[in-house]
Every structure is written in structure tokens, then in C-alpha cells.
Amino acid sequence: MANLESFPPLFRQTTNPKTQPNDPDEPTKWNPDSDPLLPVIDLQCLNHESLGAACKDWGLFRLVNHGVPTTLLSQIQDHAKKLFSLSFESKQALFTTPISYFWGTPALNPSGVPLSGGHQNINRLEGFNVPLSQLSQLEAEDPMLFTFRPLLEEYGGHLARLATTLCEAMAKTLKLDPKQSESCLSISTGLVRIYRYPHCSSNDHAWGMDVHTDSSVISILNQDEVGGLQVFKDDKWFPVKPISNTLVVNLGDMMQAISDDEYKSVKHRVKVNEHEERISICYFVFPADGGVIRSSKYKPFTYSDFRAQVQQDIKTHGFKVGLDRFKRGETLLE
Ligand SMILES: O=C(O)CCC(=O)C(=O)O
Numbered sequence: 302m303a304n305l306e307s308f309p310p311l312f313r314q315t316t317n318p319k320t321q322p323n324d325p326d327e328p329t330k331w332n333p334d335s336d337p338l339l340p341v342i343d344l345q346c347l348n349h350e351s352l353g354a355a356c357k358d359w360g361l362f363r364l365v366n367h368g369v370p371t372t373l374l375s376q377i378q379d380h381a382k383k384l385f386s387l388s389f390e391s392k393q394a395l396f397t398t399p400i401s402y403f404w405g406t407p408a409l410n411p412s413g414v415p416l417s418g419g420h421q422n423i424n425r426l427e428g429f430n431v432p433l434s435q436l437s438q439l440e441a442e443d444p445m446l447f448t449f450r451p452l453l454e455e456y457g458g459h460l461a462r463l464a465t466t467l468c469e470a471m472a473k474t475l476k477l478d479p480k481q482s483e484s485c486l487s488i489s490t491g492l493v494r495i496y497r498y499p500h501c502s503s504n505d506h507a508w509g510m511d512v513h514t515d516s517s518v519i520s521i522l523n524q525d526e527v528g529g530l531q532v533f534k535d536d537k538w539f540p541v542k543p544i545s546n547t548l549v550v551n552l553g554d555m556m557q558a559i560s561d562d563e564y565k566s567v568k569h570r571v572k573v574n575e576h577e578e579r580i581s582i583c584y585f586v587f588p589a590d591g592g593v594i595r596s597s598k599y600k601p602f603t604y605s606d607f608r609a610q611v612q613q614d615i616k617t618h619g620f621k622v623g624l625d626r627f628k629r630g631e632t633l634l635e
Pocket residue numbers: 407494496510515522524530569570571581582583
């Protein structure tokens with residue numbers, strides 16, 4: 302059981318969260334026992350047809366035979382657990398650029414500072430934001446950080462390989478012209494978020510992460526055995542139960558736009574566990590800042606236009622509007 306000192310003060314009460322409003326749809330639309338057969342993609346014998354179907358129908362799939370060593374997956378999980386178990390104050394002090402520590406919201410500005418819109422719900426999570434291309438700048442005097450860095454570098458290398466292979470295959474499946482597919486992924490934008498979701502015994506309405514879609518091209522998740530991730534399909538929520546040594550890939554908004562809505566940026570959320578904390582490690586990758594995304598459904602835009610709009614919406618409305626802001630022929634209220 303985690304020491305409560307390591308939790309951000311607001312999470313130290315593990316019995317009565319009251320951090321989020323009730324979701325009226327929740328009881329009818331959620332069946333915790335239903336275990337859907339999520340698509341499984343085997344990277345060693347990549348079947349483009351199955352990949353295309355998974356991206357269209359779900360926007361999410363399990364990835365097996367990915368070639369990331371099992372020991373690396375568990376080492377990084379173990380290391381993250383140790384870092385999170387430090388006191389809240391030490392975590393705030395320990396992480397300096399380029400790594401940042403955050404809690405209560407996953408919405409950060411490009412420098413890794415939490416965006417506070419004032420109206421957001423508090424999400425029951427804390428995390429470290431690691432922009433991979435800046436890891437060499439990390440002055441890791443602390444021994445725990447010193448040993449974490451090479452693990453993150455090795456992990457980042459593997460995830461960059463996975464993202465490149467998958468996006469190339471998706472571009473082929475979508476028959477994108479080579480120019481468009483080139484600008485759709487910039488590996489140097491890769492970042493890792495490491496999350497801990499503190500447990501909460503009355504967890505009915507305690508969300509580790511609210512419903513959202515990712516802004517990325519793709520996101521690749523390494524979750525521990527606790528579970529809690531849910532995915533939305535056909536108007537229902539389904540659990541994405543953990544399977545060891547298997548990664549979960551989900552498509553983000555940029556892939557939906559690049560594919561002209563053929564592929565889905567899938568809605569998902571994280572429920573906190575009643576008894577145990579949960580650790581997950583997510584890799585996100587984006588298009589190059591200045592690369593223009595052209596499609597028939599959206600006005601031409603760059604990822605930096607998109608990011609700026611998301612940040613603006615979070616500040617003014619407390620939530621992300623997302624791709625709807627860029628649809629052709631639509632004028633949304635400011
Ligand atoms: O922790 C997870 O399982 C999911 C995290 C997530 O959805 C995100 O960071 O966007």
C-alpha cells in the first residue's frame with residue numbers, strides 16, 4: 302500500500318473523493334464484466350487488412366510481438382513506482398527541466414506546466430512529463446534519476462521504432478501520397494508521460510482521467526496489471542484489461558484528420574482502482590509543428606495551430622473542443 306505522504310495532499314483522503322461530478326450515463330452504459338475482443342495486431346507479421354479494420358472500427362488495438370524486451374517494460378514500471386513513492390514535496394523539487402512533475406490534470410503547456418482553466422475537474426493522477434529529444438539536457442545528480450535516464454532513452458528508442466513502423470503501415474493502408482505521409486509523423490516530438498493513479502475506496506465517481514481523445518498521431522501505452530482504462534465504442538464503454546507484455550495502441554486526433562476521418566481518434570478514460578494504485582507509461586508522437594495537414598473534411602492546419610487552439614479552449618472553457626474546431630464549413634462559437 303502506498304504511503305500517503307507521497308500523494309498530492311488533495312488525494313490523501315482515500316475514502317471520499319468528491320473531486321468529480323456524477324456521470325448520469327455511467328450505470329447504464331457501463332458493463333464491467335463485458336470483455337470485448339479488442340483487436341490484436343502482431344507486429345512480427347503485420348497484416349495490413351487487420352490493422353486497417355482495427356483503426357476504423359476501434360481506433361485502438363493491442364500490440365503483440367512488439368520487440369520491446371519484457372525486462373525493460375518491467376524495469377521502467379518498477380523505477381516509476383519508486384519515484385512516485387517519494388514524498389510529494391521531494392517530487393516537486395526533484396524534477397527539473399526537461400522533466401516536469403504534475404498532478405490533478407494531464408493538460409500541460411508545451412513546457413510541461415499544467416494548464417489551469419479554473420473550471421476543470423480534478424483528475425486523480427500525478428505524473429512526469431518527459432520530452433524524449435531533450436533527455437540529454439537532464440542533469441541527473443540524484444541517483445534515482447541518473448539510473449532512470451538510460452532506461453527512458455532505451456524505451457524511447459523502441460517506441461520510436463514502433464510508431465514509425467505502425468504509421469508507415471497505416472499510411473500504406475490509407476494510400477496516402479508520400480508527401481502527406483512524410484509530414485504526418487515527426488519522431489523528435491515523441492514524449493513519455495508516466496502516471497500514477499492513487500487508489501480510492503469509494504471510487505464510483507473518481508476518475509483518474511476524464512473522457513478525452515489524444516491530440517497525438519498515435520499513443521502507445523504500457524499499463525501495469527491493475528487496470529482501469531476504458532474505451533468508448535458503439536455508444537458503450539469497455540474495459541481495456543491489462544495483458545502482460547502487450548502494449549495498447551490508440552489513434553489520436555492527428556491520425557483521424559490525416560486519414561480524413563477514415564480512422565478514429567478514440568474516446569477513452571481511466572477509472573481509479575478501489576484498493577491499489579495504478580501505474581501507466583504512455584508514449585505520444587505528433588506531426589512536425591509546421592507540417593500542414595490537408596484533407597477534405599478539415600481546413601488545412603498545422604499541429605501547432607491545433608495545439609494552440611486546444612490550450613485556448615482549455616483556458617477559456619475548461620475543456621478541449623478538438624477537431625471540430627477545424628471542420629470545413631463549420632463556425633463554432635468562440
Ligand atoms: O493511463 C492510461 O491508461 C491512459 C492515459 C491517457 O489516456 C493519456 O495520457 O492520454
